[in-house]
Amino acid sequence: MKLFMVSVVFVLKDAFDLAVCDGSRRGEQQAGRAASGGWCGVEMASPPPPPSRRVCVTGGGGYIASWLVKLLLARGYAVNATVRDPGDPKNAHLGQLDGAAGNLRLFKADLLHPDALTAAVAGCEGVFHVASPVPSVKVVDPESEVLVPAVKGTLNILQACSANNVQKVVVVSSTSAVHFNPSWPQGKPKDETCWSDRNLCLKNEDWYMAAKTLAEETALDYAEKNGLTVITVCPCIVLGPLLQPVVNTSSEFLIYVIKGGPTVMNNMLWHIVDVRDVADALLLVYEKVETSGRYLCAPDQISTKDLLHNLKKTRPDYNYVNCDNGTNLNTSIVTPITSEKLKNLGWKPRNIEETLFDSIEYYEKAGLLQDVEGCPCKLPHPFHMATDK
Numbered sequence: 001m002k003l004f005m006v007s008v009v010f011v012l013k014d015a016f017d018l019a020v021c022d023g024s025r026r027g028e029q030q031a032g033r034a035a036s037g038g039w040c041g042v043e044m045a046s047p048p049p050p051p052s053r054r055v056c057v058t059g060g061g062g063y064i065a066s067w068l069v070k071l072l073l074a075r076g077y078a079v080n081a082t083v084r085d086p087g088d089p090k091n092a093h094l095g096q097l098d099g100a101a102g103n104l105r106l107f108k109a110d111l112l113h114p115d116a117l118t119a120a121v122a123g124c125e126g127v128f129h130v131a132s133p134v135p136s137v138k139v140v141d142p143e144s145e146v147l148v149p150a151v152k153g154t155l156n157i158l159q160a161c162s163a164n165n166v167q168k169v170v171v172v173s174s175t176s177a178v179h180f181n182p183s184w185p186q187g188k189p190k191d192e193t194c195w196s197d198r199n200l201c202l203k204n205e206d207w208y209m210a211a212k213t214l215a216e217e218t219a220l221d222y223a224e225k226n227g228l229t230v231i232t233v234c235p236c237i238v239l240g241p242l243l244q245p246v247v248n249t250s251s252e253f254l255i256y257v258i259k260g261g262p263t264v265m266n267n268m269l270w271h272i273v274d275v276r277d278v279a280d281a282l283l284l285v286y287e288k289v290e291t292s293g294r295y296l297c298a299p300d301q302i303s304t305k306d307l308l309h310n311l312k313k314t315r316p317d318y319n320y321v322n323c324d325n326g327t328n329l330n331t332s333i334v335t336p337i338t339s340e341k342l343k344n345l346g347w348k349p350r351n352i353e354e355t356l357f358d359s360i361e362y363y364e365k366a367g368l369l370q371d372v373e374g375c376p377c378k379l380p381h382p383f384h385m386a387t388d389k
């Protein structure tokens with residue numbers, strides 16, 4: 001279990017020096033305005049962002065959070081992001097985002113140490129709670145290693161929000177908190193009223209699923225009891241290009257599909273969402289005044305067979321996994337999910353083809369599809385149900 005500690009405020013100065021001033025790349029007006037303040041030396045008459053545009057993002061260096069921070073900066077928000085270690089090279093990409101020099105501050109904070117959280121949240125009108133403690137080694141004591149940190153971490157950030165008069169909190173949950181519900185009518189698309197059965201998750205020792213479910217229940221329960229506005233968003237498998245240097249678990253899954261042959265994978269249904277669309281969804285539920293409760297964020301589903309077909313269309317030459325086409329699609333593992341509630345707010349996710357194409361293109365550029373001596377390509381554990389082994 002990795003913990004994220006210490007409680008000093010830290011502004012990422014070194015990384016700012018790396019930022020390149022290139023006005024031509026900045027399509028969005030707001031981004032240009034926000035970015036011009038600190039490091040371009042360009043005098044502009046624009047006022048600083050209004051106070052309502054001050055937000056905090058927890059776990060700022062992660063896959064989803066990095067895209068969210070990028071989007072917020074482009075829209076002219078001032079952002080306080082918490083990370084485990086601002087000096088870690090794996091967070092350096094944040095300092096290079098357009099607008100970071102003027103509008104991004106990194107705070108060294110641990111979800112389990114409330115004091116550091118308070119410093120980052122103070123003065124913010126909105127908070128995006130993206131961080132989630134994930135066990136990095138085999139779980140020995142799930143209670144203390146996974147369940148308590150997930151719930152306690154959520155409560156700590158929500159309490160810091162209450163104490164600092166934060167107006168709206170957006171919590172990133174997961175479709176793990178939705179799917180595992182054996183009593184849901186078969187064939188009926190799962191919507192926001194569908195919750196994973198936490199006791200069954202615990203019984204099956206599926207700790208990640210149980211922790212996500214418990215944490216989301218805790219967040220919505222806290223909101224109701226304490227009069228805090230909390231919105232939860234449940235993304236499915238998140239794919240698309242990476243901003244951070246460390247490869248994400250869900251990206252490892254797609255990399256395995258591309259180069260994991262000759263292994264055979266079951267023909268199953270996968271729910272996929274683009275990381276850039278998750279960032280859009282998070283900002284959308286924050287900005288729309290009418291939002292409340294939970295939002296499922298799973299616009300597309302694709303079978304293993306179609307996934308392979310799609311990938312091979314653009315890049316035929318990789319050593320793809322094989323799909324077991326002897327068996328029929330087992331829909332009892334994953335049944336359809338609806339994202340209508342989110343789409344009704346105006347959310348327009350990309351086509352899955354675009355996500356897959358941009359992902360593979362990014363992996364190629366980053367050298368992630370090359371074979372590395374001594375590092376066999378592995379299917380990440382959360383996806384173990386995809387093979388029979």
Ligand SMILES: *[C@@H]1O[C@H](CO)[C@@H](O)[C@H](O)[C@H]1NC(C)=O
Nearest residue numbers: 054055078079080119122123
């Ligand atoms: C960030 O934290 C500082 C220090 O606690 C606070 O003054 C500021 O209002 C916070 N919010 C933003 C977006 O800068």
Ligand SMILES: *[C@@H]1O[C@H](CO)[C@@H](O)[C@H](O)[C@H]1NC(C)=O
Nearest residue numbers: 062063134246247248249250
């Ligand atoms: C990758 O994302 C998953 C959720 O999709 C998360 O559980 C995991 O901690 C992330 N890993 C890294 C290295 O960012």
Ligand SMILES: *[C@@H]1O[C@H](CO)[C@@H](O)[C@H](O)[C@H]1NC(C)=O
Nearest residue numbers: 264305322323324325326327
């Ligand atoms: C799967 O189906 C394709 C045609 O649809 C066929 O060419 C291939 O041999 C089949 N593979 C297996 C393992 O049955």
Ligand SMILES: *[C@@H]1O[C@H](CO)[C@@H](O)[C@H](O)[C@H]1NC(C)=O
Nearest residue numbers: 327328329330331332333385
């Ligand atoms: C589908 O998957 C479920 C859950 O793993 C399993 O219990 C069931 O036997 C499978 N059905 C078929 C037809 O393979």
